[in-house]
Amino acid sequence: MTDTSEDLTIGQVATRTGLSIDTLRFYEREGILANPVRRNRAGRRVYAEHDIAWLDMCVILRGSGMPIPAIRQYTELARAGDGTERERLAILREHRSRITAQIDQLHRCLDLIGYKVGVYEDYLAETEPEPEPESNAEAEAEVEADDQVT
Amino acid sequence: MTDTSEDLTIGQVATRTGLSIDTLRFYEREGILANPVRRNRAGRRVYAEHDIAWLDMCVILRGSGMPIPAIRQYTELARAGDGTERERLAILREHRSRITAQIDQLHRCLDLIGYKVGVYEDYLAETEPEPEPESNAEAEAEVEADDQVT
DNA sequence: CTACGAGCTGGACTCGACTCCAGGTCAAGT
């Protein structure tokens, strides 16, 4: 069942997931594919549509900083099937809390940067109202260490 | 000027910034300290209060994923002083846009996880309404590969 | 005097996540 339906080569999977071929093989070695990849008689990998879906998920999780061991753990539980739902849920919840913490941290950084950008914008608006289209004049300005700009 | 005011040892800076001593020396080698660290006659590093402020900023920037070369670049401009404000502003703006992109990405991941958590919660609520306080019974459930749980 | 704790240096090591490479196989096209 589900045999001649929609088989994909590693190249196709690479273009569709945005991962490199090397990374796909690497992920396979790392055991984060939902099920062992089939091979054709030439020994080449044969992927199915649902591998794409799984990999898309992996891409999102990786993009959010989930380390490969955690993804592998989740994958193994999913492979094991029934009875592992609680653990999978725990993994997801934990990663979610890490993500929200990370978002908070990023917002703190945004605040900092927003403040600094404001300072610089004000400064530049004061001192140089015109954008000055063409000039590579090197200004050897007074380098007086000012604690103003932190 | 500003000599005997508030000198700090590397150990104090480490505890106050949360960075390790090794990391502080590493950052110094990487050139992301606003000004060269002074030394006492024994050759030991002597930090000042404003180094803490600068390092706190570095910690925030690093925490938001800004790579060390970018921080160094910014630092060098800040060291160079007047005339580099435009460039500093550009660096900040660029990093800001990377941060917002990253936040978006994290939110997308949160959506995914939120969805999955919901699925698992519903599933567990259906099949096991009681939290079952004490039980390590290993349920060898039917392991039928279901595409339901992606 | 000796021991200790805190620092110092240069350089090696680790870790995570890829990325690259040499050398080989296979199927299809010319």
Added chain:
DNA sequence: ACTTGACCTGGAGTCGAGTCCAGCTCGTAG
């Protein structure tokens, strides 16, 4: 028959960001 392109393997290399270590120097306390 031969070339090409896509794929294979095992293993080495890279990169970023620290982290660790051996062996040394101080200053102080017992």
